Amino acid sequence: MEHVIVPRSTYYTIFAVLVVMTGVTTGVAFFDLGLANPVIALSIAVFKASLVVLFFMHLKYRSRLTWVVAGAAVFWLGILLVLILSDYTTRGWAWF
Secondary structure (H helix, E strand, C coil): CCCCCCCHHHHHHHHHHHHHHHHHHHHHHCCCCCCHHHHHHHHHHHHHHHHHHHHHCCHHHCCHHHHHHHHHHHHHHHHHHHHHHHHHHCCCCCCC
C-alpha cells in the first residue's frame, strides 16, 4: 500500500471547519426552529463526523475494501436506529 503524505494545511483547514461548524451548532441551538432543531444539529454532526473519518482517520486515501467495511458499519448503524425508532414509536406512552 502506498503511503500518502497529507500537507499540514489540509489538517489545519479541516480543524478550522470543525471549529466553525461547532460554533454553528451552538448558534442554532439558541434559535427555536421547532422540529428542525434536531435535524439541523444531527446534519451538522454527520458532516463533522464525515470530515473526521475522511481526513483524520485517512479513509479518503484507503482501498475500496476499507470503504466497503466503513459503509457496512454505517448501514448496520442505520438498521439498528430504524429498529430502535420503530420500537419507540409503537409504545403507548402515558402523558401526564
